[in-house]
Amino acid sequence: MLTMDHLCPYPIIQAPMAGGATTPELVAAVSNAGGLGSLAAPLLSPLAIIEQAEHIRRLTDKPFAINLFVQARPTIDFAALESAKLLLQPVCQELGWEALPTPTRWCEDFESQLDALITAHPAMASFTFDVLHGSQMQRLHDAGILVVGTATNLQEAIVWQAIGADAVCLQGVEAGGHRGTFIGAQQASTLGTMALLKACLPHMQIPLIAAGGIMDGHDIAAMRAAGAQWVQMGTAFLTTLESGISSAYKQRLLQAESDTTRQTRAFSGRYARGLDNRFMQLMAGVAEQVPAYPVQNALTGSIRAAAAKENNTELMSLWCGQGVARSKEISVADLMAELVRDMQTA
Template structure:
């Protein structure tokens, strides 16, 4: 049995394709669309409250009876705050928002509310979620034990060989190898001094040779050629996200979808301005303004919380210059249509 056949059996899917989580873009209908088409849909739940997590899980179950994964953020919730740093950033954001007629109010740092993955565990177990993927780090040993006792498959994210080996040793069942081409947040968690920026075609064989687990390839894959190439390089399957941004089921606003479809190969960049964590997205006015401010950016998830009101307002008013338009380097190869149609075009020539 081939590595890919083993993956299909393990995940109970028909095609070696996993949908990237894409918090803020993916929806229960997108997740269900991928699962119903024979892949593994992923419900984005990173950083959400237990109540919201349960609501989204139950909504997804209304649209599919197939397996789907729930994605978590495996980072530590901050307990200490750099008040002067946060104050300077909020002053800048207030001035920026006034100039662009965006509502913004200064908040006390102590009032910011964050949720960690451990807050969601009871919900995942009660809702009988069988596949849990995560990024930004490793789950605590006690959490892995509880999830394994409840027959959960665990999928961790690695951006380097060192991270992949650490994840394997922690007890995960699959590893997503995230190349630097990938859209959205980097899953890096071990290399504090230098962000790993390894291209996917270098990363796949390096990780596949270093671990004994199935490897999912993520980053810059947009068509059947990419699927076949990833498997040829040693992956068991792929994880794709950006090609689903323009779909009918996507929560992305029209200007975001259009920006993705018309992006040139040089239009994405890595930035920390929206969330405090490195992520790849399409350049816009907000990104440029914060980067040119010279300010020190608060850590994730503090910066993410500070900018949330701006992103929400821009989303509601379809203003792409103030939205975090996460997208990979091949995102312009996406197309309009249903999630099912885009999925079908990806796998139609086999693997």
């Protein structure tokens, strides 16, 4: 069976970033350059997961990963839903809408997505937001797929190790986008990447992947020296030529001269880090009242789609990590060459 050590030449995993950033072209380019590309599939239908995996295979014969959110379909309280829609009224007014439309779909069915992932058969599957059941882990291992869990605190890392994960991705508070907390309150998991790595190392016998705030080869070398076998990098790949985010979103990232990110529940009902903008500011007073993921994420879907169509970055979710000021416009091949060179000389 494939092991973590034999996945690829360099210990660099491109973070799965849901919402269209991780195009097949991006995933394949990372794998072709000696890293491990990752397809973010949480928002994809089962058929789309299989199709995108096949697209990646047309572009590379190297290993790649697929990521899913571990989630259950929500039970909808329609009275509470109307209250939740009213919380978004200030944002609707910015768009000139009288009212927010009610979504027709709340999230994809996780079991169906997992079936599709196993059919797609990536070298590695990674999971966040919760932990797998033992039977799900067994199915993945029986299929010869390596399993990586996400942890934001020591207890979560221990649970993933106990259930049989092949590695754990330690997600520090610096990380962009959603955080994977599933034990304790999200706001209680406040450790940075290096501190989280040091807290977990004495208790772990499986490989650890450091994620959050890692932007260059010197950062990679520092994490490896501290005990991480791998790093996972997201923000650095968002501004590559192969990234699927809009040009307006890319420009906002490239223009960032300092860390202007913060965490908010307002977009999705789950804490996620991105550039501060008008949406966050309008929702700041009620962000703790919005419904949990995936309900809030579905409610804001039409807002984010309309904002994207208008290139209105003030109402888009501009997910990125605290290292955003070091973003650069570059091809994946050139970025990977820089990372490897600087990692080896650091």
